[in-house]
Amino acid sequence: MKKNHYKVKKIIGGEFELNIDSLNFDSNIDKYISKEEGTWTTSGRQAFCLILNQLKSIGVKQIFLPSFLCNSILIPVLRSGLKFEFYKVHHDLSSDINPSKGSAILIIHYFGWFNPLASDLRKQSESFYLIEDATHIFLNSDYQLNSDRYYTFVSLRKHAGTIMGGWLNQSIKLPESEKKVKRIALESLAARFLKNIYISDKNQNIDELFEKEYLNIFEYCEGFINEDKSSALIPNVAKYIIDSIDWHFIVRKRRENWLLLDELLDSKFKKINNRLDNGIVPLGYVIKTDNRTLIKKKLAKNKIYAPIHWPIPTLLDEKLFSCSLELYDKILTIPIDQRYNHREIKYIAKNLLELH
Ligand SMILES: Cc1ncc(COP(=O)(O)O)c(C=O)c1O
Secondary structure, three states, rough: OOOOOOOOOOOOOOOOOOOOHOOOOOHHHOOOOOOOOEEEOHHHHHHHHHHHHHHHHHHOOOEEEEEOOOOHHHHHHHHHHHHHEEEEEEEOOOOOOOOOOOOEEEEEOOOOOOOHHHHHHHHOEEEEOEEEOOOOOOOOOOOOOEEEEOOOEEOOOOOOOOOOOOOOOOOOOOOOHHHHHHHHHHHHHHHHHHHHHHOOOOEEEHHHHHHHHHHHHHHHHHHHHHHOOOEEOOHHHHHHHHHHHHHHHHHHHHHHHHHHHHHHHOOEEOOOOOOOOOOOOOOOOEEOOHHHHHHHHHHHHEOOOOOOOOOOOOOOOOOOOHHHHHHHHHHHEEEEOOOOOHHHHEEEEEOOOHHO
C-alpha cells in the first residue's frame, strides 16, 4: 500500500460515490423536475428514444443532430431508424442550422449554459419538432422543462450518484423494469457505497485492488445500460435514491466551487464559458487547452480525474465538421461538483497552476 500525503479526498472525479449520511428521504427533486407531467426512465437515452418513437409515429422521417455531441446519443437515433444529418456547432458553441419542414432537431444545452439556438428555434417550432437535451441544464433556476412547444429529456446520472435515471416531458405509460435491470441498480448502488467507504478513509491509504473492485462493477453496469433496449420505468430503488439526494445542496455547491476555482486560477486557463451568471449550475469547470493530454495525465497521476466531453463520434465526418474539432480536441472538464470542499478545490487549482 502506498501513502498519499495530501489531506484531501484521495480520489477526485470519476463515478459518483454515495454517502449514506448525505441521503435524506425528504425529496426536493420536485422543485426541478415536475411530479405531474413527464415520465421517469432508466436512462437519458431511453427518454430520448421514447421521444423519437413518438415523433416517428406521427410521420417524422429525419432528425438534425449537433456536430458536437456525446456518442451515446447516437444509439437511440440509430435504433429509431430515422434518417439523420449533423448541423454545425462552432468552437464557441454557436450553431448553423437550416432545418427542413416536418423534421426533428436536437439541441444540447452544453455544460449548464443555455444554448441561445433554443430561443430562435422555439419561435419557429410550428415548422419542425424541437427536442432539447436538458441534461446539463435542468437544475438551472430559469430552465423550463415543461412546455408544449418542445420536447425535453434529461439524464440524471451526470449530476449525482443516482444509479440510473432519465426523464422526458411527455406522459407515457411504461411497464415496470425487468428483474435484471433492478439487479443492476442494486449492483451500481453497492459500487457507489464501496467507493464511498474507500475514499472516506482518513489514513488516505491507496489500495488499487479495492479500487478495481468497484470500478469493475461500474464498468459492468455501464455496459448493461449501453446494451439495454427495453423501454421501462426507472426501478424503484433508483427513484428512491433520486428522491433522497439533496439537489438544492448540489446547486449551491457547484456554483460555489466553480467560482472559487475561477478565482484561484486567475485567468491562467482559457475556459469555454467565461461568466457564471445567477441561476446557472455548471456541470464542471471546462477549460480549453492545447496541452490537454499532458494536463489530463498529470492530474490523473495525482488522482484527479478530469473527463473529456466528448471523444469524437465515429459517425461524424471530421472533414465536413472541422468547425467542431477544436471542441473535441481541446476541452477538458475539471471536477467542481458537490463532493468537494474548498480544500479539494484549492488542491485542484494548485495542481493546475503547476502545469501552467
Ligand atoms: C448531454 C448528454 N445527454 C444525454 C446523455 C445520455 O444519458 P444516459 O447515459 O443516461 O443515457 C449523455 C451521456 O453521456 C450526455 O452527455
